[in-house]
Amino acid sequence: MIDKSNGFDLNLRFSVPDARTVAFAFIAIIMLLFxxxxxxxxxxxxxxxxxxxxxxxxxxxxxxxCDNIQKTFYGLDQKKITRPVVYFTFGINYFFGQLNPFGYHAVNLLIHFCSAIFLFLFIYRTLNLPRLxxxxxxxxxxxxxxxxxxxxVNPVQxxxxxxxxxxxxxxxxxFYIMSIYFYLMGRTDERRRRAIFFFILSAVSTLFAIGSKENAAMLPVSIYLFDLLLIQGINRENLSNNLKYVVIPAVVLLIILALFIDFSLIPGNYSIRPFSMWERLLTEPRVIIFYITLLLYPTYSRLMLNHDFIISSSMLDPWTTLAAILIILFCLSLAIFIAKRKPLISYCIIFFFxxxxxEGSFISLELAYEHRNYIPSMLFFVPLSIFIVNALDFFSYRRTLQFMIxxxxxxxxxxxxxxxxxxxFIFSDPYILWSDNIEKAPNLSRPHNNLGDILWAYGLYDxxxxxxxxxxxxxRFNSLPMIAPPxxxxxxxxxxxxxxxEALKHFEKALIIKPEHLPIWMNTARTQIQINDLEGAEGTIQKALLKWHANAELYAILSFIRLKQGEFDDALKKGRKTLSIDDGYTDVKRVMAEAYRHKGLYERAVYCLEQYTASYKNEMEGHLALIELYSITGQTEKLDSTIARVMVLKGSKSWNDLINEYNGDHAAHAYVPRKHAFLAIVKKNLLKDF
Structure with a gap:
């Protein structure tokens, strides 16, 4: 018979130490997750x-x-420490596997497994507290x-x-659940040294949690309420005695918020949102109620990367706004009401909200993302599990009902x-991912734009x-400047x-909307080069360099512009600047080679082009330029092999058509051959294909 009297562990009747039962849980969880x-x-x-x-x-x-590791701590802008723990782990992933996604996914799954293990240990230890x-x-x-x-296993995760x-x-x-677990261990351990050790682990875990993402800032409050509700218990004496300790988590929380959030930017941030602060505050209760329904009913049709939410403009528009607020107020009131008699259930409710x-209040973030439930949902299923276990115990003499449950x-x-x-599966292919998102939320703009990027990469331009x-x-964007990318x-x-x-009109329009988006500046300059507005292109790049002063690609474009303007020394100078920033940016070598060729430094030009063609084996420009240079420098063997390489690349196309087509896009090329002189070189070394 399965009931509380026999330990209610699925009638397995473990008579072994806790370590073995916990080991079984570990193995079961890892096998299930894998x-x-x-x-x-x-x-x-x-x-x-x-x-x-x-x-x-x-x-x-x-x-x-140490220097390289320290740079990972400063995130993208390198101005202040930003989520250093996570960025450091990304750096370690790159060190061992570069940009192979497999290693990153393996670490992510390991993190989820560790979270589940510590969650199990925390719930297990909590249920065995004296009060529970x-x-x-x-x-x-x-x-x-x-x-x-x-x-x-909930799909929301x-x-x-x-x-x-x-x-x-x-x-x-x-790290959040580790911190609470270690606090619990320290709080309940009667041995002073061990207790101090666990408290230190809890403090370190807290720092790591907040160093991973700022939403862990509520951790001191969670620990404080855990201690008050589940260890001390709610009564007048404890409430009175704990009032002075409220200051400690409050101060810690304020310090954390001050370090990671610039509150002065909040009104400014709302200027880029399609909603005001008031509208967000009205909408978020509906979002949170949606999260609750999603956790309880996570069907595939309701899961997506970008959710479409109608913004609440008032308490009654839509009417579900007021309903959601009342439901949340009722849940919180219930949690307070039952705090003394059912402290665990009370804590689970409070923990979620x-x-x-x-992320669900006044900060000007996007409205809804499923991953925001990772921490709040950790204790969400404890009341449900208690209900199921009690139901099995209640029907201990009705084996059929037990079996059905x-x-x-x-x-x-x-x-x-x-x-x-x-x-x-849909995450395995971006095309499937965004097609799925469009099917579920067809009126959002971002999925359509992202699907367009995938189609473009496939060569399906129309x-x-x-x-x-x-x-x-x-x-329909979550951020107003996001209209600039499409x-x-x-x-x-x-x-x-x-x-x-027409292209330039769109680039200039996008640049007005989102001047902080670097690719738009580059596209604008490249288009200006195509219409022979070299002065305009130079001005565009110089403006961009004011913000991105250490960007190799910007200097490479500027080098190209100076080459087209006939300023060969400055073109070389900008080319060297490019390589000093990024010595792997070999595209600029074709520009430097052409500058050297115009200066009569043919050997240097050859050296640059050989490096360029080693990286861009199928690019025609480098090979055509080398044909002329090998002819000038008398390197006949290399000339013959390069002509043979071009013949492979051009296929059935004639040499005459090849040069006509290539020179038709001369604005994009550093090297532009003189047609008749070039064909004479080829004809001299090749007596066919004409």
Whole structure:
């Protein structure tokens, strides 16, 4: 018979020390997570992964020197320490595996596993506290394991695990639960030295949690309430005695907020949002209620990267705004009301809403993301697990009902695991991911623009244009300047089809909207070069350099412009500047080679072009320029091999057509051959194909 009297551990009747039962939980959790998250290893880079990892040179650690490691702590702008713990782990990932997503996914899954283990340990130890042991101690193992499994396999956690850059959320969650667990161990250990050791671990974990993501700033408050509700207990004496200690977590919280949040920027940040602070405050209760329904009913059709939320403009528009506020107030009132009789349930309710406070209140963030539930949902399933365990105990003499409840719970876990597998599958391919998001939220602009980027990468330019245009026409962005990327992308479409004047209109329009977006400056300058507005292009790059003064690509474009203006010495100077910033930026070598050629320094020109063609083996420009230079320098063997290489690259096209086509886009090339002189060189060395 399965009931509380026999330990209620699924009738396994463990007569072994806790270590073995805990080991079973560890093994069960890791096997379950590996089974449902195995597909996550196929996931690709998406969205903010590009900016935070792929383009973030500061985490591209090639050596583990103190200076290089320190740079990872300062994030993207290198002005102040920003989420240093996570960026450092990205750097370690890069050091061992460069930009292979597999290693990043493996670390993310390891973090989720560790979070689940510490969550299990925390719930298990909490249920055995003196104030709770009489009610939950005999079934603590089952409740802890069930609540942990419900949390760990819930599909809402997928974006925090599979979306690589959201390691920020999952790692903050891991250190968050570690901190509370270590505090619990220190608070309940009667041996002074061990207690101090655990308190130190708790403090370090707190710093690591906040160093992973700022939403962990509520941790001191969570610990304080945990101690008050579950260790001391709510009564007048304890409340009176603890009033003086409220100051400590309050001061810690204020210091943390002051370090990581510039409150003066909040009104300014709202200027780029499609909602005001008041509208966000009205909308977020609906978002939080949506999170609750999503955690309880996480069907595949409701899960997506970008959710579409109608903004609340008043308490009754839409009417669900007032309803959501009343529901939240009722839940919090209930938590306070039952705090003395049911402190655990009270704490679980408060924990959920408390840890949504930072991202779900006045700070001008985007409205809704699933990964924001990673910390708040950690204790969400404890009351449900208690109910299930009590139901099994209540029906201890009705084996059929016990079996049906067990079967239902198993089905729910299996169904959620299957949903996790399906959700991970769409992360394996950006095209599937954004197509899925568009199907579920067709009126959002961002998914259409991102799908356009994928189609463009596939070479489907006309279809990409349709997606960009759809994104622009919808104009439903979480941030107003985000309309600039589709405008820029439409400009790229016109640039590709050589409609340079139309392209320039779009680039200039995008530049007005989002001047902090570097690619728009580069696209504008390149288009100005195409219409022979070299002075305008130079001015564009010089303005960009005021903000991005150490950008190699900007100096490379400026070097190209100076070459076209006939300023060969300055072109070389800017080329060297490019290489001093990034010695791997070999594209500028073609510009420097042409400058050397005009100065009569042919050997240097050859050296630069050979380096260029080693990196760009299939680019025609380098090989054509080398044909002329090898002819001048009398390197006949290299001349013959280069002519043979060009013949392979050009295919069935005649040499005459090749040069005509190449010179037709002369504005994009550093080297522009004199047609008849060039063909004479080839004809001299080749008596066919004319």
């Amino acid at each position: 089974a449902i998250y195995g597909k996550s290893f196929d996931g690709s880079w998406i969205l903010d992964d590009e900016l935070n990892i792929i383009q973030n040179k500061y985490i591209h650690l090639k050596t583990l020197t 042991k009489a009610d939950y101690g005999s079934s603590s193992y089952s409740i802890a394991l069930l609540a942990t499994v419900f949390w760990a 997928v974006t925090a695990v599979t979306y690589i850059v959201q390691r920020m959320a999952s790692m903050a969650g891991m 408390l840890n949504h406070l930072i 067990t079967l239902l719970v198993s089905f729910v876990i299996a169904a959620q695991g299957h949903t996790v597998i399906m959700y991970n 279809k990409a244009y349709q997606s960009y245009d759809k994104s622009y026409q919808l104009n 405008i820029n992308n439409i400009g790229c479409y016109h640039y590709y089809y050589k409609n340079y004047n």
